Amino acid sequence: MSVKRVVTHQEIDKKPALDVQSIDNFCLTLARDLLDTMHASPGCVGLAAPQIGVSVRAFSVNVTGHKKTKTCHGELVLFNPKILSGDAPVTAREGCMSVPELTGDVTRFENLAIAGIGINGEEIKIETDAFEARALQHEIDHLDGLLFLDRLAGPGALHIRKVYK
Amino acid sequence: MQRYLLYANGPDRVGIVASVTKSLAELQCNLEDSRMTILHGQFSIMMVISVCPSSGDGAPASPAGDGQKYEDTNSKKLIENALAETAGHFGLYVSLVTLDDLSSAVPSQAVADASSGAVEYLCISVHGADKIGIVSSVVGQIADSGASVVDLATRLVDNAYVLVMTIALPEDASAADLEKNLVRVSSELGVSCNVSSASPDVL
Secondary structure (H helix, E strand, O other): OOOOOOOOOOOOOOOOOEOOOOOOHHHHHHHHHHHHHHHOOOOOOEEEHHHHOOOEOEEEEOOOOOOOOOOOOOOEEEEEEEEEEEEEEEEEEEEEOOEEEEEEEEEEEEEEEEEEEOOOOOEEEEEEEHHHHHHHHHHHHHHOOOOHHHHEOOHHHEEEOOOOO | OEEEEEEEEEEOOOOHHHHHHHHHHHOOEEEEEEEEEEEOOEEEEEEEEEEOEOOOOOOEEOOOOOOOEOOHHHHHHHHHHHHHHHHHHHOOEEEEEEHHHHHOOOOOHHHHHHOOOOEEEEEEEEEEEOOOOHHHHHHHHHHHOOOEEEEEEEEEEOOEEEEEEEEEEEOOOOHHHHHHHHHHHHHHHOEEEEEEEOOOOOO
């Protein structure tokens, strides 16, 4: 088990991450690290490689059991993901482990189709919606050097993440 | 109809908005545009309120509902007096400005153009390590382009600074040139900058 430190938005690489050429041992270790770190982080439904300091196009996602989830593909690790299509933009509030003190209202596709490479080297196509679609777009943004802070709908879309007692 | 700009701020506590609006409602004041926020535990609200006349003579209705009329100057004093109790209870600073006094100010060209639709709205997001001068440097580029800031918010958490604003860019200004300058200034400051369209699509 290898739980990595999640870097802050000041530390994260703002340049687009690099595609992998093939699924080798480096990729398998990275996949394990993403999953271990995601499992060890309460409430975390997705993690991109740049968030653990690796500038490679890979992420893990698992929205199982989340109240906003409709379609769910369970635990996913994808390399070189690409958005094939998206429609029905919806604005909703989201946070990020690399921006722990803030949340923001971001408009994303409600319906999404993406393709990528799985940990066995197989090509994977995913058609999904709702919260899983949002999580996938959020993670793909990380691979392009973007945070939700770059997609805020306006000044009123930035919020302090507050725990009310 | 008489309009006022009401501003109040103080330590955030449960019940401030309820108390202020209750006092205004009891005076037959209509709450129009408003904006409230909490910054570092400090409650702040700005609202435009209006007092409707009860008859054609322009005099507002008496809060007592007894048909008695009083002049606008008295309505201002009545509102101030009614809010004084709330202000004292919650420890608020309250100010009330007659809006007609403010409306005589000449609007900026960008704001004037906004009403004719001849502007492009942009959302600008800047974030990175906090340092002195981020806002002034970024907004300086915006002012130089002839654009006007119409909405702005900043947050500082754990030395991480986020600036988000909406600007109105005049028709004769170049969004591409402004973005290029903003990216350059942001790079010099060591922060990230993203520019996106905030213009509405009228359907």
